[in-house]
Amino acid sequence: MQDVILALRNIGRNRRRSLVTILAVALSCGGLALFGGYVSWAFRGVEEQTVGLYGHIQIYKKGYYANGGGDLASYALSNYEEIKTMLERDPFIGPRLELVTAQIIFNGMVTSARTHTSTTFFGLGVFPSDDERLWQWNPYALFPAKDLAINASLFGGPPELADGDLVGGSMGTGLGRILHLDRSSAKTDRPRDSSASPEVSSPASAEVDLPFLMEQAETTSEEEGGRATVELVSMPPDGGVPNVVTLGVRKLMPRATKEFDDQLIKLHIRHASALLFPGQPLHVSTVIVLLKKTADTTAVAQRLQRLFDEKNLDLEMKTWTEIRPFYNQIRRMLGIIFVFVFILLAMLVVFTIYNTQNAGIIERMSELGTLRALGVNRWGLWKILILEGFFLGLIGGIAGVLLGVAGDLALRAMEVVYTPPGVSFFARVEVLVLRNPAVLIVAFTGSLLCALISSAFPARRAALTPIVEALRHT
Amino acid sequence: MPTAEILVEATNVFKEYRLDKAIITALRGLSLNIRRGGFVVIAGPSGSGKSTLLNLLGCLDHPTGGSIRIAGQEVAQLGDAALSAFRARRLGFIFQSFNLVPVLSAFENVEYPLRLNRVPRPEAKERTMTMLEAVGLEGHARHRPGELSGGQRQRVAIARALVTHPDLVLADEPTANLDSITGGRIVDLMHAMQQRSGTAFVIATHDEMVAARAHDVHKLHDGRLED
Numbered sequence: 001m002q003d004v005i006l007a008l009r010n011i012g013r014n015r016r017r018s019l020v021t022i023l024a025v026a027l028s029c030g031g032l033a034l035f036g037g038y039v040s041w042a043f044r045g046v047e048e049q050t051v052g053l054y055g056h057i058q059i060y061k062k063g064y065y066a067n068g069g070g071d072l073a074s075y076a077l078s079n080y081e082e083i084k085t086m087l088e089r090d091p092f093i094g095p096r097l098e099l100v101t102a103q104i105i106f107n108g109m110v111t112s113a114r115t116h117t118s119t120t121f122f123g124l125g126v127f128p129s130d131d132e133r134l135w136q137w138n139p140y141a142l143f144p145a146k147d148l149a150i151n152a153s154l155f156g157g158p159p160e161l162a163d164g165d166l167v168g169g170s171m172g173t174g175l176g177r178i179l180h181l182d183r184s185s186a187k188t189d190r191p192r193d194s195s196a197s198p199e200v201s202s203p204a205s206a207e208v209d210l211p212f213l214m215e216q217a218e219t220t221s222e223e224e225g226g227r228a229t230v231e232l233v234s235m236p237p238d239g240g241v242p243n244v245v246t247l248g249v250r251k252l253m254p255r256a257t258k259e260f261d262d263q264l265i266k267l268h269i270r271h272a273s274a275l276l277f278p279g280q281p282l283h284v285s286t287v288i289v290l291l292k293k294t295a296d297t298t299a300v301a302q303r304l305q306r307l308f309d310e311k312n313l314d315l316e317m318k319t320w321t322e323i324r325p326f327y328n329q330i331r332r333m334l335g336i337i338f339v340f341v342f343i344l345l346a347m348l349v350v351f352t353i354y355n356t357q358n359a360g361i362i363e364r365m366s367e368l369g370t371l372r373a374l375g376v377n378r379w380g381l382w383k384i385l386i387l388e389g390f391f392l393g394l395i396g397g398i399a400g401v402l403l404g405v406a407g408d409l410a411l412r413a414m415e416v417v418y419t420p421p422g423v424s425f426f427a428r429v430e431v432l433v434l435r436n437p438a439v440l441i442v443a444f445t446g447s448l449l450c451a452l453i454s455s456a457f458p459a460r461r462a463a464l465t466p467i468v469e470a471l472r473h474t
Numbered sequence: 475m476p477t478a479e480i481l482v483e484a485t486n487v488f489k490e491y492r493l494d495k496a497i498i499t500a501l502r503g504l505s506l507n508i509r510r511g512g513f514v515v516i517a518g519p520s521g522s523g524k525s526t527l528l529n530l531l532g533c534l535d536h537p538t539g540g541s542i543r544i545a546g547q548e549v550a551q552l553g554d555a556a557l558s559a560f561r562a563r564r565l566g567f568i569f570q571s572f573n574l575v576p577v578l579s580a581f582e583n584v585e586y587p588l589r590l591n592r593v594p595r596p597e598a599k600e601r602t603m604t605m606l607e608a609v610g611l612e613g614h615a616r617h618r619p620g621e622l623s624g625g626q627r628q629r630v631a632i633a634r635a636l637v638t639h640p641d642l643v644l645a646d647e648p649t650a651n652l653d654s655i656t657g658g659r660i661v662d663l664m665h666a667m668q669q670r671s672g673t674a675f676v677i678a679t680h681d682e683m684v685a686a687r688a689h690d691v692h693k694l695h696d697g698r699l700e701d
Binding site: 002005006009010012013366367370371372373374375376377378379380466467468471 | 532534559562563567569576577578582586587589590
């Protein structure tokens with residue numbers, strides 16, 4: 001207890017120097033906690049975004065992932081419901097499932113008879129409500145993008161797809177422009193019925209007059225209830241005469257990249273199946289498995305593989321990190337940056353405390369010699385000096401934790417938004433400090449360890465100084 | 475001197491220092507016995523080896539030759555931990571510059587050696603207050619050294635040196651930083667405390683007033699005791 005009192009009072013001895021040291025520790029600890037919180041948010045955000053697009057595991061007919069994209073006749077699955085039932089009934093996989101759904105991915109030609117335009121498109125058939133659930137998967141309770149006021153024009157209005165609207169779909173704003181389904185295109189000489197314009201969501205390219213389109217879309221739905229239609233043409237995978245279906249364009253949605261924006265059409269999976277496999281039961285290209293916890297991915301994938309092998313199923317699968325190695329790459333990159341920042345801040349703390357301790361010890365050398373003369377042994381003296389460093393780290397670390405928490409709350413209050421890579425909507429920047437206390441623990445423990453390490457060397461030197469030499473210091 | 479009365483037995487003690495490439499010999503085969511309860515002065519001019527001798531007797535330094543036995547213990551054989559414990563239990567120190575711990579109050583400074591010796595808190599408190607009363611500072615127990623005069627600080631140092639009831643107190647120029655009146659009072663106090671406690675005092679000084687109160691005066695010159 002005497003040692004603790006001595007250490008604490010010695011910290012208070014040179015208040016200015018101790019304050020600067022504590023401030024340096026606090027800023028380093030707080031900064032590390034905030035950066036750790038940001039990295040944690042980025043990891044989780046990318047995970048949610050990626051899983052929201054691809055699910056945790058995708059199941060295909062064997063060979064589809066490598067070379068089946070252009071040969072749906074060979075690689076489409078006609079037994080989606082059986083696969084889904086098998087997964088749901090499996091005692092290991094079933095309880096871990098959040099959702100099993102399917103997609104069909106294909107290419108074709110889209111034509112607008114009204115505007116006399118046509119182009120190729122990239123089709124994505126989904127179950128509308130399942131697609132919504134997949135997209136809204138948010139196990140980490142990150143702030144949902146659709147709840148941001150700035151995204152209201154994007155996510156407001158009718159949904160892209162609806163379970164009951166089998167022939168309705170959405171397309172990229174770029175594709176809408178190519179097909180002259182928006183106002184800017186109407187400036188051309190093409191004949192156009194404005195009442196037939198679909199809903200358009202922002203943010204979109206500069207060429208689109210969004211306020212006008214929104215107004216027009218509202219007028220259309222409220223007063224006339226009509227919508228533009230296009231014809232989708234696709235060659236059946238097994239050959240024969242091209243098939244045509246009509247798609248009612250419910251909404252123009254901006255897509256993250258120009259390629260997708262100019263090409264993507266999202267539609268009900270049954271409508272897509274009817275286009276590709278007319279008169280046949282539902283065909284899908286991919287079964288998507290969404291789990292309750294990402295941590296179960298590997299175990300479920302292993303169980304799935306055993307099922308495929310045991311039942312001799314002609315299926316293969318990929319996990320979300322195999323489909324999108326980008327996640328692991330960004331995780332590694334941010335991990336390296338975090339370690340780099342940690343080392344930088346640790347060095348700052350170590351040198352600041354080392355400097356403070358060193359100066360304090362040199363000033364008090366005679367006093368330390370007196371303590372040794374009174375009977376404090378080397379270990380006892382080392383302990384007293386280490387305790388001083390420990391308390392500097394402890395006080396600074398606690399202040400740093402409070403700074404980190406304050407930074408988290410301040411950022412929430414400020415509602416900073418940005419457009420994450422790979423998406424077309426705004427997201428709120430968050431730092432997961434309070435929701436991921438591990439970053440606080442790492443920052444706090446790191447500060448404390450740095451304080452102890454930086455105190456150890458000056459303390460050792462003081463403890464090893466001969467008593468008579470220490471007493472001679474003035 | 476009967477063996478039972480001998481507290482300190484220094485035999486043929488040498489102490490050499492290395493200063494760059496030169497070797498300085500501070501003590502040259504010094505032999506000295508100090509009896510229990512003695513009030514001994516080591517006198518001599520500056521550089522004669524007084525402080526060196528005190529450092530060796532106080533187990534703060536090791537001789538380069540010879541042996542020193544204190545209370546029957548050959549101190550050169552003790553390691554750092556044992557030597558520290560020996561100092562805490564058996565020795566007391568009074569320094570020229572008082573050497574109080576500035577962040578501790580007068581009470582805490584006096585109590586500190588008792589805490590080192592793991593004396594129970596209530597007993598330590600009682601003994602500390604008794605000692606502060608003995609040196610006339612019971613009213614200044616809560617004062618920190620910075621709030622005390624030079625004489626008061628040296629009184630605290632005397633109380634600190636004696637609170638553990640040591641066998642031997644070593645005082646290095648205890649009056650050098652005090653005016654003559656205060657210095658005289660400090661010498662009186664040390665003498666009175668020595669009489670009261672029976673603790674042996676070894677005082678290094680060239681203050682004639684201190685030497686006049688001593689039982690024995692040993693004069694040092696160039697690292698040797700004069701006959």
